[in-house]
Amino acid sequence: xxxxxxxxxxxxxxxxxxxxxxxxxxxxxxxxxxxxxxxxxxxxxxxxxxxxxxxxxxxxxxxxxxxxxxxxxxxxxxxxxxxxxxxxxxxxxxxxxxxxxxxxxxxxxxxxxxxxxxxxxxxxxxxxxxxxxxxxxxxxxxxxxxxxxxxxxxxxxxxxxxxxxxxxxxxxxxxxxxxxxxxxxxxxxxxxxxxxxxxxxxxxxxxxxxxxxxxxxxxxxxxxxxxxxxxxxxxxxxxxxxxxxxxxxxxxxxxxxxxxxxxxxxxxxxxxxxxxxxxxxxxxxxxxxxxxxxxxxxxxxxxxxxxxxxxxxxxxxxxxxxxxxxxxxxxxxxxxxxxxxxxxxxxxxxxxxxxxxxxxxxxxxxxxxxxxxxxxxxxxxxxxxxxxxxxxxxxxxxxxxxxxxxxxxxxxxxxxxx
Ligand code: ADP
Ligand code: MG
Numbered sequence: 210x211x212x213x214x215x216x217x218x219x220x221x222x223x224x225x226x227x228x229x230x231x232x233x234x235x236x237x238x239x240x241x242x243x244x245x246x247x248x249x250x251x252x253x254x255x256x257x258x259x260x261x262x263x264x265x266x267x268x269x270x271x272x273x274x275x276x277x278x279x280x281x282x283x284x285x286x287x288x289x290x291x292x293x294x295x296x297x298x299x300x301x302x303x304x305x306x307x308x309x310x311x312x313x314x315x316x317x318x319x320x321x322x323x324x325x326x327x328x329x330x331x332x333x334x335x336x337x338x339x340x341x342x343x344x345x346x347x348x349x350x351x352x353x354x355x356x357x358x359x360x361x362x363x364x365x366x367x368x369x370x371x372x373x374x375x376x377x378x379x380x381x382x383x384x385x386x387x388x389x390x391x392x393x394x395x396x397x398x399x400x401x402x403x404x405x406x407x408x409x410x411x412x413x414x415x416x417x418x419x420x421x422x423x424x425x426x427x428x429x430x431x432x433x434x435x436x437x438x439x440x441x442x443x444x445x446x447x448x449x450x451x452x453x454x455x456x457x458x459x460x461x462x463x464x465x466x467x468x469x470x471x472x473x474x475x476x477x478x479x480x481x482x483x484x485x486x487x488x489x490x491x492x493x494x495x496x497x498x499x500x501x502x503x504x505x506x507x508x509x510x511x512x513x514x515x516x517x518x519x520x521x522x523x524x525x526x527x528x529x530x531x532x533x534x535x536x537x538x539x540x541x542x543x544x545x546x547x548x549x550x551x552x553x554x555x556x557x558x559x560x561x562x563x564x565x566x567x568x569x570x571x572x573x574x575x576x577x578x579x580x581x582x583x584x585x586x587x588x589x590x591x592x593x594x595x596x597x598x599x600x601x602x603x604x605x606x607x608x609x610x611x612x613x614x615x616x617x618x619x620x621x622x623x624x625x626x627x
Contacts (some may be wrong), residue, residue, distance in 0.1 A: 248276035254283065258342040259308055263300075266338060272297035274427075277449035279305060282425055287446035289439055290427045293453055298427040299335045302395045305425075307336065309393070310368055312344040317386055319369040320418065321395040322411060324402040326351040326373060332397060333371040345369060352376045360385040374402065374410035381417065391418040399428040399435050408438060415442045433518060433545070452568070455575030457607055461584040462620055463574065464612040465598055470591055474505050477561060479614050480587060481511060481539060485621035487556040488532065491541045492573045494562040499541050502561060506539070516542040516550075544569055553579045556621060560588040563597050567605035585620045587612070 248271045250263050271279065274292035281288050282305035290301055306319045321336075323329040333349035340347065348367035350359045352375055363370075363385050370377070370386065380386050394415065396402060402411060415424070424443045428435055431450065439446065457463070468476040481489060493499045496517045506513045514528040514537045532540045533552060541561075542550070558577045564570040570588075577584030588609065590598050602609050612620065 253279050255304065256308060259304060259339075262339060262341050263304075265341075268300070272301075273451045274298055274449065275301045275304070277451065278302075278425075278447075281447040281449070282423075283308060285309070285423055287424045287443040288426070289431070289436070289443070289446045289448045290425070291431045291449070292427075292429070292451035294429050296451060298397070299332055300339060302397070302425045302427060303332075303336050303339045306369065306393050306395070307340045307343050307345060310343075310345055312368060314368075315390055316363075316366050316368060317370050317388065317390050319393040319395070320377075320388060320391050320414075321369065321371040321397055322374055322377070322402065322407075322414065323351075323371060323397045324373065324405050324407065326353055328398060329371050329373055336369055336371065340369075347371060350376050350380060356380070356383075374407045374414060377414060378410055381414075388414070388417045389419065391422050393423045393425065394418050396424070396426045396428075396439075399426050399439070400430045400432060403435055403438065408434075412438065412442070434522060452572075455571050457571065457574055457586075458578040458581070458584075460582065460622070461574065461578035461586055462622060463586045463588075463607060463609045464617065464620060465588040465590055465609050466612055466614060467592060467595070468589055473561065473589055473591070474502070476589055476614060477502075477559060478506070478509060478511070480557070480559060480618060481506075483619040485556060485585075485619040486538065488535070488552070488554050489539045489557040489559055490547070490550075490555050490573075490576050491539060491559045491561050492547070492564070493541060493543060494565065496543060498562065499543055503541055506541075511539060512537050514540040516540060516547060518543065518545055544573070547573070547576070550576065552576070553582065555579070556582075556584060558584070558586045560586070563588060563590055563594050564601060567601050570601045570605050571607075583622050587620070 250260060250268060250271050253271060253276070274290055274296050278288045278290045278301045282302060290298060292298055302321070310318045321332055323332055329349045329351045333347050336347045345368045346366060347369040348359070348362045349371045350363070351373040356379060359380070360383070363380070381388070396411065424446070426439045426443070426446070466476060477491070480486070491502070493502060496519050499515055499517045503513050503515050514532050516525055516528050528540065531537045555577045558574055560573060564573055574586040577586060588598060598609065612618070
Protein backbone atom coordinates (compact mmCIF):
# COMPACT_ATOMS: atom_id res chain seq x y z
CA UNK A 210 0.00 0.00 0.00
CA UNK A 211 1.18 3.47 -0.76
CA UNK A 212 -0.13 6.57 0.87
CA UNK A 213 -0.19 9.87 -0.88
CA UNK A 214 -0.89 12.74 1.33
CA UNK A 215 -0.16 16.39 1.47
CA UNK A 216 0.74 15.86 5.09
CA UNK A 217 4.18 14.36 4.95
CA UNK A 218 5.08 14.32 8.58
CA UNK A 219 2.84 11.72 10.03
CA UNK A 220 3.64 8.53 8.20
CA UNK A 221 7.13 7.23 8.39
CA UNK A 222 9.70 7.37 5.71
CA UNK A 223 9.28 9.14 2.42
CA UNK A 224 9.82 6.73 -0.44
CA UNK A 225 11.04 9.25 -2.96
CA UNK A 226 12.86 11.80 -0.89
CA UNK A 227 14.73 13.12 -3.92
CA UNK A 228 13.35 16.54 -4.84
CA UNK A 229 11.38 16.57 -8.05
CA UNK A 230 13.18 18.15 -10.97
CA UNK A 231 11.81 21.52 -11.95
CA UNK A 232 9.81 21.01 -15.11
CA UNK A 233 9.18 23.58 -17.83
CA UNK A 234 5.46 23.25 -17.26
CA UNK A 235 3.80 22.16 -14.04
CA UNK A 236 3.48 18.43 -13.67
CA UNK A 237 -0.05 17.14 -13.43
CA UNK A 238 0.50 15.80 -9.99
CA UNK A 239 2.86 16.96 -7.30
CA UNK A 240 2.11 14.73 -4.35
CA UNK A 241 4.52 12.98 -2.10
CA UNK A 242 4.52 9.20 -2.01
CA UNK A 243 4.86 7.76 1.44
CA UNK A 244 4.60 4.26 2.82
CA UNK A 245 2.41 4.35 5.92
CA UNK A 246 3.53 2.63 9.08
CA UNK A 247 0.79 0.62 10.75
CA UNK A 248 -0.98 2.72 13.37
CA UNK A 249 -2.80 1.27 16.33
CA UNK A 250 -6.14 2.83 17.30
CA UNK A 251 -4.69 3.63 20.70
CA UNK A 252 -2.38 6.16 19.03
CA UNK A 253 -5.26 8.02 17.45
CA UNK A 254 -6.61 10.16 20.31
CA UNK A 255 -10.03 8.54 20.48
CA UNK A 256 -12.31 8.56 23.51
CA UNK A 257 -12.09 5.59 25.86
CA UNK A 258 -15.60 4.62 24.77
CA UNK A 259 -14.56 4.50 21.12
CA UNK A 260 -11.33 2.64 21.93
CA UNK A 261 -13.44 -0.01 23.62
CA UNK A 262 -15.94 -0.19 20.79
CA UNK A 263 -13.32 -0.68 18.06
CA UNK A 264 -11.53 -3.26 20.20
CA UNK A 265 -14.79 -5.12 20.60
CA UNK A 266 -15.32 -5.05 16.85
CA UNK A 267 -11.92 -6.70 16.51
CA UNK A 268 -10.24 -3.67 14.94
CA UNK A 269 -6.74 -3.49 16.38
CA UNK A 270 -4.83 -1.55 13.77
CA UNK A 271 -6.30 1.38 11.89
CA UNK A 272 -6.29 0.79 8.13
CA UNK A 273 -4.13 3.27 6.15
CA UNK A 274 -7.10 5.38 5.04
CA UNK A 275 -8.32 5.52 8.65
CA UNK A 276 -4.88 6.39 10.02
CA UNK A 277 -4.45 9.00 7.29
CA UNK A 278 -7.77 10.76 7.50
CA UNK A 279 -8.91 10.39 11.13
CA UNK A 280 -6.66 13.10 12.59
CA UNK A 281 -7.87 15.66 10.03
CA UNK A 282 -11.52 14.69 10.28
CA UNK A 283 -11.35 14.74 14.09
CA UNK A 284 -9.90 18.24 13.92
CA UNK A 285 -12.90 19.38 11.91
CA UNK A 286 -11.06 19.63 8.60
CA UNK A 287 -12.59 18.77 5.25
CA UNK A 288 -11.09 15.57 3.86
CA UNK A 289 -10.93 13.96 0.44
CA UNK A 290 -10.10 10.30 1.01
CA UNK A 291 -9.33 7.78 -1.68
CA UNK A 292 -8.75 4.10 -1.05
CA UNK A 293 -9.81 0.87 -2.69
CA UNK A 294 -13.00 -0.98 -1.83
CA UNK A 295 -12.79 -2.87 1.45
CA UNK A 296 -10.20 -0.55 2.96
CA UNK A 297 -12.38 0.65 5.85
CA UNK A 298 -13.58 3.99 4.53
CA UNK A 299 -16.83 3.82 6.51
CA UNK A 300 -15.08 3.94 9.87
CA UNK A 301 -12.71 6.59 8.49
CA UNK A 302 -15.65 8.99 8.49
CA UNK A 303 -17.88 7.12 10.95
CA UNK A 304 -15.53 7.36 13.92
CA UNK A 305 -14.99 11.13 13.72
CA UNK A 306 -18.70 11.75 13.20
CA UNK A 307 -19.64 9.72 16.24
CA UNK A 308 -16.88 11.20 18.37
CA UNK A 309 -17.74 14.78 17.48
CA UNK A 310 -21.53 14.85 17.63
CA UNK A 311 -23.39 15.63 20.82
CA UNK A 312 -26.68 13.73 21.31
CA UNK A 313 -28.12 16.83 23.02
CA UNK A 314 -27.75 18.91 19.87
CA UNK A 315 -30.82 17.48 18.19
CA UNK A 316 -31.64 15.83 14.89
CA UNK A 317 -29.70 15.50 11.63
CA UNK A 318 -26.29 16.70 12.74
CA UNK A 319 -24.64 14.41 10.22
CA UNK A 320 -25.71 13.49 6.73
CA UNK A 321 -24.11 10.62 4.81
CA UNK A 322 -24.95 10.31 1.12
CA UNK A 323 -24.52 6.89 -0.50
CA UNK A 324 -25.14 5.79 -4.10
CA UNK A 325 -27.31 2.73 -3.44
CA UNK A 326 -29.76 1.29 -0.99
CA UNK A 327 -27.41 -1.59 -0.15
CA UNK A 328 -24.58 0.77 0.68
CA UNK A 329 -26.85 3.02 2.73
CA UNK A 330 -27.92 0.02 4.81
CA UNK A 331 -24.31 -1.17 5.22
CA UNK A 332 -23.12 2.24 6.33
CA UNK A 333 -26.04 2.63 8.71
CA UNK A 334 -25.21 -0.78 10.24
CA UNK A 335 -21.53 0.09 10.67
CA UNK A 336 -22.39 3.47 12.23
CA UNK A 337 -24.75 1.74 14.62
CA UNK A 338 -22.00 -0.68 15.66
CA UNK A 339 -19.46 2.12 16.05
CA UNK A 340 -21.92 4.30 17.96
CA UNK A 341 -22.83 1.61 20.44
CA UNK A 342 -21.56 3.62 23.44
CA UNK A 343 -22.53 7.08 22.20
CA UNK A 344 -26.31 7.51 22.50
CA UNK A 345 -26.55 8.54 18.86
CA UNK A 346 -29.28 7.31 16.58
CA UNK A 347 -28.76 6.69 12.88
CA UNK A 348 -31.55 6.24 10.35
CA UNK A 349 -31.19 4.98 6.78
CA UNK A 350 -33.46 6.35 4.08
CA UNK A 351 -33.45 5.05 0.53
CA UNK A 352 -35.74 4.44 -2.42
CA UNK A 353 -37.79 1.29 -2.82
CA UNK A 354 -38.88 1.29 0.79
CA UNK A 355 -42.00 2.76 2.44
CA UNK A 356 -41.57 6.50 2.73
CA UNK A 357 -44.19 6.57 5.50
CA UNK A 358 -42.18 4.19 7.65
CA UNK A 359 -39.04 6.27 7.08
CA UNK A 360 -40.93 9.44 8.07
CA UNK A 361 -41.96 7.73 11.27
CA UNK A 362 -38.34 6.77 11.98
CA UNK A 363 -37.22 10.33 11.36
CA UNK A 364 -39.91 11.65 13.71
CA UNK A 365 -38.38 9.58 16.48
CA UNK A 366 -35.19 11.58 16.06
CA UNK A 367 -32.10 10.82 13.98
CA UNK A 368 -28.78 12.40 14.80
CA UNK A 369 -27.30 10.80 11.72
CA UNK A 370 -29.14 10.28 8.44
CA UNK A 371 -27.67 7.90 5.87
CA UNK A 372 -29.44 8.45 2.58
CA UNK A 373 -29.48 7.96 -1.14
CA UNK A 374 -29.73 11.36 -2.86
CA UNK A 375 -33.06 10.76 -4.65
CA UNK A 376 -35.01 9.64 -1.61
CA UNK A 377 -33.44 12.32 0.55
CA UNK A 378 -34.79 14.89 -1.91
CA UNK A 379 -38.29 13.42 -1.49
CA UNK A 380 -38.06 13.74 2.28
CA UNK A 381 -36.84 17.31 2.08
CA UNK A 382 -39.76 18.16 -0.18
CA UNK A 383 -42.21 16.59 2.26
CA UNK A 384 -40.48 18.43 5.06
CA UNK A 385 -39.95 15.24 7.01
CA UNK A 386 -36.43 16.45 7.64
CA UNK A 387 -34.37 19.60 7.31
CA UNK A 388 -30.66 20.00 6.72
CA UNK A 389 -30.39 23.27 8.68
CA UNK A 390 -28.65 21.56 11.61
CA UNK A 391 -26.09 19.55 9.58
CA UNK A 392 -22.52 19.87 10.89
CA UNK A 393 -20.92 17.10 8.90
CA UNK A 394 -21.80 16.01 5.42
CA UNK A 395 -20.24 12.87 3.90
CA UNK A 396 -20.20 11.90 0.26
CA UNK A 397 -19.50 8.18 0.42
CA UNK A 398 -18.43 6.23 -2.70
CA UNK A 399 -18.48 9.59 -4.46
CA UNK A 400 -17.28 8.17 -7.77
CA UNK A 401 -20.22 5.77 -8.01
CA UNK A 402 -22.67 8.39 -6.84
CA UNK A 403 -21.63 10.72 -9.63
CA UNK A 404 -21.41 7.87 -12.15
CA UNK A 405 -25.02 7.07 -11.42
CA UNK A 406 -26.05 10.58 -12.40
CA UNK A 407 -26.59 11.89 -8.89
CA UNK A 408 -24.32 14.93 -9.34
CA UNK A 409 -27.14 17.52 -9.64
CA UNK A 410 -28.98 16.03 -6.63
CA UNK A 411 -25.80 15.93 -4.59
CA UNK A 412 -24.97 19.54 -5.40
CA UNK A 413 -28.49 20.67 -4.56
CA UNK A 414 -28.33 18.85 -1.22
CA UNK A 415 -24.91 20.31 -0.40
CA UNK A 416 -26.22 23.80 -1.07
CA UNK A 417 -28.97 23.21 1.49
CA UNK A 418 -26.52 22.30 4.24
CA UNK A 419 -25.13 25.16 6.33
CA UNK A 420 -22.05 26.56 4.59
CA UNK A 421 -19.81 26.25 7.66
CA UNK A 422 -20.36 22.47 7.89
CA UNK A 423 -17.55 19.98 7.59
CA UNK A 424 -17.49 17.99 4.33
CA UNK A 425 -15.86 14.58 3.96
CA UNK A 426 -15.60 12.84 0.62
CA UNK A 427 -14.61 9.20 0.23
CA UNK A 428 -14.18 7.31 -2.98
CA UNK A 429 -12.44 4.25 -4.42
CA UNK A 430 -11.23 6.25 -7.41
CA UNK A 431 -10.82 9.95 -7.89
CA UNK A 432 -11.69 10.96 -11.44
CA UNK A 433 -11.18 14.62 -12.22
CA UNK A 434 -14.92 15.40 -12.15
CA UNK A 435 -15.27 14.05 -8.62
CA UNK A 436 -12.38 16.23 -7.54
CA UNK A 437 -13.86 19.26 -9.24
CA UNK A 438 -17.28 18.81 -7.66
CA UNK A 439 -15.58 18.31 -4.33
CA UNK A 440 -13.57 21.48 -4.60
CA UNK A 441 -16.69 23.52 -5.38
CA UNK A 442 -18.26 22.43 -2.11
CA UNK A 443 -15.35 21.97 0.29
CA UNK A 444 -13.19 24.29 2.34
CA UNK A 445 -9.45 23.76 1.94
CA UNK A 446 -9.73 19.96 1.99
CA UNK A 447 -6.88 17.70 3.03
CA UNK A 448 -6.33 14.92 0.50
CA UNK A 449 -5.42 11.41 1.64
CA UNK A 450 -4.87 8.89 -1.13
CA UNK A 451 -4.03 5.26 -0.57
CA UNK A 452 -3.19 3.28 -3.66
CA UNK A 453 -2.24 -0.34 -3.92
CA UNK A 454 0.78 -1.21 -5.98
CA UNK A 455 -0.12 -3.08 -9.11
CA UNK A 456 1.87 -6.26 -9.65
CA UNK A 457 3.49 -6.40 -13.05
CA UNK A 458 2.58 -9.73 -14.68
CA UNK A 459 5.46 -11.89 -15.89
CA UNK A 460 4.04 -11.69 -19.43
CA UNK A 461 5.14 -8.07 -19.59
CA UNK A 462 8.63 -7.38 -20.98
CA UNK A 463 10.14 -4.33 -19.36
CA UNK A 464 12.76 -2.64 -21.49
CA UNK A 465 14.58 0.63 -21.64
CA UNK A 466 16.13 2.23 -24.68
CA UNK A 467 18.85 4.82 -24.50
CA UNK A 468 18.46 7.73 -26.86
CA UNK A 469 19.08 11.48 -26.81
CA UNK A 470 16.74 14.44 -26.45
CA UNK A 471 17.13 15.16 -30.15
CA UNK A 472 16.37 11.59 -31.21
CA UNK A 473 13.63 10.77 -28.74
CA UNK A 474 10.72 11.26 -31.11
CA UNK A 475 12.50 9.24 -33.81
CA UNK A 476 13.00 6.42 -31.35
CA UNK A 477 9.36 6.56 -30.37
CA UNK A 478 8.25 6.50 -34.01
CA UNK A 479 10.43 3.48 -34.67
CA UNK A 480 8.73 1.62 -31.82
CA UNK A 481 5.27 2.66 -32.97
CA UNK A 482 6.06 1.25 -36.43
CA UNK A 483 6.69 -2.25 -35.10
CA UNK A 484 4.22 -4.87 -36.35
CA UNK A 485 3.42 -6.08 -32.81
CA UNK A 486 2.04 -2.71 -31.68
CA UNK A 487 -1.72 -3.18 -31.40
CA UNK A 488 -2.47 -0.28 -29.06
CA UNK A 489 0.19 1.92 -27.52
CA UNK A 490 -0.24 4.18 -24.52
CA UNK A 491 2.47 6.85 -24.43
CA UNK A 492 3.10 8.50 -21.07
CA UNK A 493 4.53 11.98 -20.68
CA UNK A 494 5.08 14.04 -17.56
CA UNK A 495 3.47 17.34 -18.51
CA UNK A 496 0.50 18.59 -20.49
CA UNK A 497 2.84 20.71 -22.55
CA UNK A 498 4.96 17.72 -23.60
CA UNK A 499 1.73 15.91 -24.47
CA UNK A 500 0.64 18.73 -26.80
CA UNK A 501 4.05 19.09 -28.42
CA UNK A 502 4.47 15.36 -28.95
CA UNK A 503 1.03 15.03 -30.49
CA UNK A 504 1.88 17.79 -32.95
CA UNK A 505 5.25 16.21 -33.78
CA UNK A 506 3.78 12.77 -34.38
CA UNK A 507 0.86 14.29 -36.28
CA UNK A 508 3.38 16.02 -38.55
CA UNK A 509 4.87 12.63 -39.34
CA UNK A 510 1.51 11.22 -40.28
CA UNK A 511 0.65 9.35 -37.07
CA UNK A 512 -2.87 9.69 -35.78
CA UNK A 513 -2.52 10.07 -32.06
CA UNK A 514 -5.12 10.73 -29.37
CA UNK A 515 -4.50 12.97 -26.39
CA UNK A 516 -5.59 12.70 -22.78
CA UNK A 517 -4.68 15.34 -20.23
CA UNK A 518 -6.16 17.46 -17.50
CA UNK A 519 -6.64 20.66 -19.52
CA UNK A 520 -9.00 19.05 -22.02
CA UNK A 521 -12.74 19.18 -21.53
CA UNK A 522 -14.56 16.07 -20.36
CA UNK A 523 -16.04 15.80 -23.84
CA UNK A 524 -12.63 15.92 -25.52
CA UNK A 525 -11.30 13.27 -23.16
CA UNK A 526 -14.33 11.04 -23.68
CA UNK A 527 -13.87 11.35 -27.43
CA UNK A 528 -10.17 10.44 -27.28
CA UNK A 529 -10.97 7.46 -25.07
CA UNK A 530 -13.76 6.29 -27.34
CA UNK A 531 -11.59 6.45 -30.44
CA UNK A 532 -8.81 4.57 -28.71
CA UNK A 533 -11.11 1.95 -27.26
CA UNK A 534 -12.79 1.40 -30.62
CA UNK A 535 -9.34 1.11 -32.29
CA UNK A 536 -9.96 4.12 -34.54
CA UNK A 537 -6.64 5.36 -33.24
CA UNK A 538 -3.78 3.06 -32.21
CA UNK A 539 -1.80 5.54 -30.17
CA UNK A 540 -2.77 7.60 -27.16
CA UNK A 541 -0.61 10.14 -25.34
CA UNK A 542 -1.51 10.61 -21.69
CA UNK A 543 -0.35 12.29 -18.52
CA UNK A 544 -0.38 10.26 -15.30
CA UNK A 545 -3.49 11.79 -13.83
CA UNK A 546 -5.52 11.64 -17.01
CA UNK A 547 -4.74 7.95 -17.38
CA UNK A 548 -6.18 7.05 -14.00
CA UNK A 549 -9.12 4.76 -14.23
CA UNK A 550 -8.21 3.98 -17.83
CA UNK A 551 -9.35 0.42 -18.09
CA UNK A 552 -8.52 -1.20 -21.41
CA UNK A 553 -7.41 -4.80 -21.82
CA UNK A 554 -5.80 -4.63 -25.26
CA UNK A 555 -2.92 -2.23 -24.68
CA UNK A 556 0.09 -4.05 -26.14
CA UNK A 557 2.65 -1.33 -25.44
CA UNK A 558 3.16 1.18 -22.70
CA UNK A 559 5.83 3.66 -23.65
CA UNK A 560 7.36 6.01 -21.11
CA UNK A 561 8.39 8.92 -23.27
CA UNK A 562 9.46 10.57 -20.04
CA UNK A 563 11.02 8.57 -17.23
CA UNK A 564 8.45 8.25 -14.44
CA UNK A 565 9.40 10.28 -11.37
CA UNK A 566 8.47 7.71 -8.76
CA UNK A 567 8.36 3.90 -8.56
CA UNK A 568 4.66 4.11 -7.95
CA UNK A 569 4.13 6.08 -11.11
CA UNK A 570 6.21 3.54 -13.04
CA UNK A 571 4.18 0.61 -11.71
CA UNK A 572 0.87 2.28 -12.43
CA UNK A 573 1.86 3.13 -15.97
CA UNK A 574 3.31 -0.30 -16.76
CA UNK A 575 0.30 -1.98 -15.15
CA UNK A 576 -1.79 -0.76 -18.11
CA UNK A 577 -0.41 -3.50 -20.31
CA UNK A 578 -0.40 -7.26 -19.88
CA UNK A 579 -3.96 -7.18 -18.60
CA UNK A 580 -6.14 -10.25 -18.45
CA UNK A 581 -3.18 -12.57 -19.01
CA UNK A 582 -2.13 -10.98 -22.29
CA UNK A 583 1.47 -10.33 -23.27
CA UNK A 584 2.71 -6.77 -23.16
CA UNK A 585 5.75 -4.56 -23.59
CA UNK A 586 6.75 -1.59 -21.48
CA UNK A 587 9.49 0.58 -22.94
CA UNK A 588 11.08 3.49 -21.12
CA UNK A 589 13.03 5.97 -23.21
CA UNK A 590 15.95 7.50 -21.39
CA UNK A 591 18.65 10.00 -22.22
CA UNK A 592 22.18 9.14 -21.01
CA UNK A 593 21.92 11.27 -17.87
CA UNK A 594 18.70 9.53 -16.82
CA UNK A 595 20.08 6.05 -16.22
CA UNK A 596 20.52 6.67 -12.49
CA UNK A 597 16.98 7.96 -12.22
CA UNK A 598 15.75 4.79 -13.91
CA UNK A 599 17.87 2.54 -11.71
CA UNK A 600 16.40 4.24 -8.68
CA UNK A 601 12.84 3.66 -9.89
CA UNK A 602 13.70 0.05 -10.74
CA UNK A 603 15.16 -0.61 -7.31
CA UNK A 604 12.28 0.89 -5.34
CA UNK A 605 9.65 -0.68 -7.59
CA UNK A 606 11.44 -4.01 -6.98
CA UNK A 607 11.40 -4.91 -10.63
CA UNK A 608 13.85 -5.51 -13.45
CA UNK A 609 14.07 -3.34 -16.55
CA UNK A 610 16.29 -4.75 -19.32
CA UNK A 611 18.39 -2.67 -21.68
CA UNK A 612 17.36 -2.94 -25.32
CA UNK A 613 18.35 -1.48 -28.67
CA UNK A 614 15.87 -0.55 -31.35
CA UNK A 615 17.58 -2.56 -34.08
CA UNK A 616 18.09 -5.79 -32.18
CA UNK A 617 15.29 -6.12 -29.68
CA UNK A 618 12.22 -4.96 -31.55
CA UNK A 619 9.54 -6.16 -32.19
CA UNK A 620 9.65 -7.04 -28.54
CA UNK A 621 6.36 -8.72 -27.82
CA UNK A 622 6.76 -12.29 -26.66
CA UNK A 623 4.12 -14.28 -28.50
CA UNK A 624 3.65 -17.69 -26.99
CA UNK A 625 4.71 -20.41 -29.43
CA UNK A 626 1.94 -22.33 -31.14
CA UNK A 627 1.68 -25.90 -29.94
P1 ADP B 1 -14.85 0.49 2.08
O1 ADP B 1 -15.95 1.48 2.35
O2 ADP B 1 -13.50 1.12 2.01
O3 ADP B 1 -15.14 -0.37 0.90
P2 ADP B 1 -15.74 -0.73 4.57
O4 ADP B 1 -15.79 0.49 5.40
O5 ADP B 1 -17.02 -1.26 4.06
O6 ADP B 1 -14.74 -0.52 3.33
O7 ADP B 1 -14.94 -1.83 5.41
C1 ADP B 1 -14.70 -3.12 4.91
C2 ADP B 1 -14.68 -4.12 6.05
O8 ADP B 1 -13.54 -3.90 6.90
C3 ADP B 1 -15.89 -4.02 6.97
O9 ADP B 1 -16.34 -5.32 7.24
C4 ADP B 1 -15.35 -3.35 8.21
O10 ADP B 1 -16.10 -3.75 9.36
C5 ADP B 1 -13.93 -3.83 8.26
N1 ADP B 1 -12.99 -2.90 8.95
C6 ADP B 1 -13.02 -1.55 8.90
N2 ADP B 1 -11.99 -1.02 9.59
C7 ADP B 1 -11.27 -2.07 10.10
C8 ADP B 1 -10.08 -2.17 10.90
N3 ADP B 1 -9.41 -1.10 11.31
N4 ADP B 1 -9.64 -3.40 11.21
C9 ADP B 1 -10.30 -4.50 10.78
N5 ADP B 1 -11.42 -4.47 10.02
C10 ADP B 1 -11.91 -3.28 9.66
MG1 MG C 1 -17.61 2.11 1.46
